Amino acid sequence: MRAPDELRALVEESLSELRLDPTLGALEEPIRYALGGGGKRIRPVLCLAVCEAAGTSAESAVEPATALELVHTFSLVHDDLPALDDDDERRGRPSVHVAFGEAVALLAGDALLAEGLGLAGRCDPPEIGRELARATLGMIGGQYLDVTGAQMQLEELHRLKTGRLFAAAVGLGLWAADVPTEHQGPWRAFGEELGVLFQAVDDVLDGDGYAAELGTDGARRLAGDAATRAHARLERIEADTSVLAELVDGLAVRTA
Amino acid sequence: MRAPDELRALVEESLSELRLDPTLGALEEPIRYALGGGGKRIRPVLCLAVCEAAGTSAESAVEPATALELVHTFSLVHDDLPALDDDDERRGRPSVHVAFGEAVALLAGDALLAEGLGLAGRCDPPEIGRELARATLGMIGGQYLDVTGAQMQLEELHRLKTGRLFAAAVGLGLWAADVPTEHQGPWRAFGEELGVLFQAVDDVLDGDGYAAELGTDGARRLAGDAATRAHARLERIEADTSVLAELVDGLAVRTA
Numbered sequence: 001m002r003a004p005d006e007l008r009a010l011v012e013e014s015l016s017e018l019r020l021d022p023t024l025g026a027l028e029e030p031i032r033y034a035l036g037g038g039g040k041r042i043r044p045v046l047c048l049a050v051c052e053a054a055g056t057s058a059e060s061a062v063e064p065a066t067a068l069e070l071v072h073t074f075s076l077v078h079d080d081l082p083a084l085d086d087d088d089e090r091r092g093r094p095s096v097h098v099a100f101g102e103a104v105a106l107l108a109g110d111a112l113l114a115e116g117l118g119l120a121g122r123c124d125p126p127e128i129g130r131e132l133a134r135a136t137l138g139m140i141g142g143q144y145l146d147v148t149g150a151q152m153q154l155e156e157l158h159r160l161k162t163g164r165l166f167a168a169a170v171g172l173g174l175w176a177a178d179v180p181t182e183h184q185g186p187w188r189a190f191g192e193e194l195g196v197l198f199q200a201v202d203d204v205l206d207g208d209g210y211a212a213e214l215g216t217d218g219a220r221r222l223a224g225d226a227a228t229r230a231h232a233r234l235e236r237i238e239a240d241t242s243v244l245a246e247l248v249d250g251l252a253v254r255t256a
Numbered sequence: 257m258r259a260p261d262e263l264r265a266l267v268e269e270s271l272s273e274l275r276l277d278p279t280l281g282a283l284e285e286p287i288r289y290a291l292g293g294g295g296k297r298i299r300p301v302l303c304l305a306v307c308e309a310a311g312t313s314a315e316s317a318v319e320p321a322t323a324l325e326l327v328h329t330f331s332l333v334h335d336d337l338p339a340l341d342d343d344d345e346r347r348g349r350p351s352v353h354v355a356f357g358e359a360v361a362l363l364a365g366d367a368l369l370a371e372g373l374g375l376a377g378r379c380d381p382p383e384i385g386r387e388l389a390r391a392t393l394g395m396i397g398g399q400y401l402d403v404t405g406a407q408m409q410l411e412e413l414h415r416l417k418t419g420r421l422f423a424a425a426v427g428l429g430l431w432a433a434d435v436p437t438e439h440q441g442p443w444r445a446f447g448e449e450l451g452v453l454f455q456a457v458d459d460v461l462d463g464d465g466y467a468a469e470l471g472t473d474g475a476r477r478l479a480g481d482a483a484t485r486a487h488a489r490l491e492r493i494e495a496d497t498s499v500l501a502e503l504v505d506g507l508a509v510r511t512a
Contacts, residue, residue, distance in 0.1 A: 021390060023397035023416055026404070078366060083337075083358035102339035103403040106362070110334060111396045113366065117373040118389030121382070129385065133374030134277060140367045141279035147359040148282070161278055 001243050004250065007048040007058055010043045014066045020115060030100040030108040031115075034077050035069070037091045042198070042251070043169040044069045049243045050187065061176035063119060064128045069174060070116030070246025073138050073164055075143070077109035084147060123176075131171045138164035154213060155196075162202075163195025170194075190233035190244070197226035197251050205255070227252040257499050260506065263304040263314055267297045270322045276371060281428035286356040286364040287371075290333050291325075293347045298454070298507070299425040300325045305499045306429030306443065317432035319375060320384045324428060326372030327392050328421055331399070333365035340403060376428075383431045391424035410469060411452075418458075419451025426450075446500070453482035453507050461511070484506040 009015040015035055020028050044065035050063035076101065080087040080095040081102060088098050097105035121129035142161025145153060170191030174184050200223035203209035230248045234241040271291055276284050300321035309318035336343040336351040337358060344354050353361035362444035373392065377385035398417025401409060426447030430440050459465035468476040486504045490497040 021393035021397070023394040023420075025397055025400065027397060027400040074366075078362060081339075081362065102399070105339065106334060107396055107400050107403070110330075110365075110369065111393060114371055114373065114389055114392045114396065117370065117377070118386070118393070121373070121377040121385040121389060126382065128375070129377040130374070133370055133377060136370045137277035137367060137374070138279040140363055140370065141277070141281055141283060144281065144283040144360070144363050147363070160493050164279075240468050 001052055002058060004045055004049065004243065004247055007045045007052075007243075008041050010048060010058060010062055011044040011069065012066060014062045015069065018066060020111075021118075024111055025106060027104070027111055030096050030104050031111055033099060033250060034073050034108060034112065035097050037093050039069075039073075039091065040254075041069060042086060042247075043072055043165055044242075045140055046194070046247055047173040047176075049247055050170050051177045053237075053239050053241050053244055054174060054177035054179050054187070055239065056177035062171050063123050064132070064172035064176050065169075067116045067120035067123070067128075067132055068165065068169055070112050070119065071132060071139075074109045074112035075139060075165075077105055077112065079143065080103060081109075098189060115206075117122045120172075123241075125175055125178075127175045128172055130248040131168055131175065135164040135168035135171075142143065154210070158195060158209075162199045163192070166194040166198060167191045183233070186237045190230055190237065193226050193230040193233060194251065197223055197230060197248070200226065201254060230254070257308055257496055258304075259317075260305070260499065260503060263301045263308075263347055263499075264297050266298040266304060266314060266318055266333060267321060267325065270318045271325065274322060276367075277374075280367055281485055283360070283364060283367055286352050286360050287367055289355060290329050290352050290364060290368065293349050295325075295329075295347065296510075298503075299328055299421055302422070302425040302450070302500075302503055303429040303432075305336035306426050307433045307502055309431060309495050309497050309500055310433035310435050311444070312433035312464065316450050319430050320388070320428040320432050321425075323372045323376035323379070323384075323388055324421065324425055326368050326375065327388060330365045330368035330372060331395060331421075333361055333368065335399065337361060337365075340399070343459040379432075383433075384428055387424055387427045387431065391420040391427075393470060410465065414451060414455045414465075418455045419448070421452060423447045442489065442493045446486055448491065449482050449486040449489060450507065451506075453479055453504070454487060456482065457507060457510060479508060480497075 026149055047065040048058040048061050052058045077096045079085050081097055087095050096108055117133055120132040138160045142157050145157040170187055198211045200219045201209040204219045206217055227248055234245055283464055294437055303321040304314040304317050308314045333352045335341050337353055343351050373389055376388040394416045398413050401413040426443055428442055456466045456475045459467040459473045461470055483504055490501055
């Protein structure tokens, strides 16, 4: 059972060795820029850790995990655009549209999405491509609720916008490990808790979202409850889920 | 062998019955708006016509053809955005970002791309999803050449930006008809001519691109030569390609 840092190294290696479609030409530069920059790779690491906990070497899940990170990165590039969140910085660096212009950022995001779904579509079993496409659509639906100001539905918004890719991280790890549908339930119940946990901590760090609605203490409590439920879900899984428990604790106490 | 109008009716029926991912919620409205508006459905009709000419009922290619039209529509929605071509109108109606706002247009385009690649990924054989993903990346690469002003490479630009989806229309029809790789060559040679034919006529109608570079007569000659080559390619295919020949003539003389 490999530690999160070892799994993260697998993700970084896969991303750096990833061959983008040659017809993208010089668009590769902003795409590589978006993929770099010190992301924590939480979703792909989770995907690999699920695969290992389910009894299959993490290597089997490296391609699905990489596809997931491509789709996640697409969402960051487009979300940062002036028409959406209009963020000039991402992880302490200029966001893609500031560094390369808005047109290039739009196209780089499109390419990341097509690369991600294309890579997932080449994975075996075919459920990997299907689950990632559905999760991506859910995430876009959540972003739509966000931009149209449907703040009344904060929980539904986050269940989609953040939760769907976290749930897919677990799902893709299960498919990569050949866990049959009828045994996936307890794992997926675990995955459902992670989106709220991640988002509540994120909002505490940024002072918005749940923290604005419930206050910092309220958002912390929400995160703590989600972490407690996630641990309880892990205990119902008959496998060595120690690395997954470590990931839950890491999500709960992160400061960046 | 069904006429182009009958094939077009199949495409319209499939698009109107298409079930979008329910998590997209009210984003369905701008997506439906983008898909409507009187497009000629040239690419999906071509896909169906190839499938029939190859000896298989067009119904087998309806899902790939629909996926192709979703990806094509994604490209129109994003290309019209202010950061790219900044077009306020499309087929005589306000473009999506004018009708629904820039944020919603961006997300509607993202959703169309994910729906298109997702649908193609559920098609059999799996080569359908793979070819559409690659063609999409080629198209994005062409759009990148366009926005970065690489006008020196007008032919390469159009081979990617327009040509890749036309080539994929032929390719998807072949896969849907179970034509083995070793028999695809003559069909694909035909498909390679269609992008230039379409684009040169388009530029004559719009007075830009090839028409700006070569003059109206030069662009017309380019289109005529491509149509001649396309017909020559069809004659080398041992099948009833009469509907495909009709589509070539339609592309060559179109006025809108």
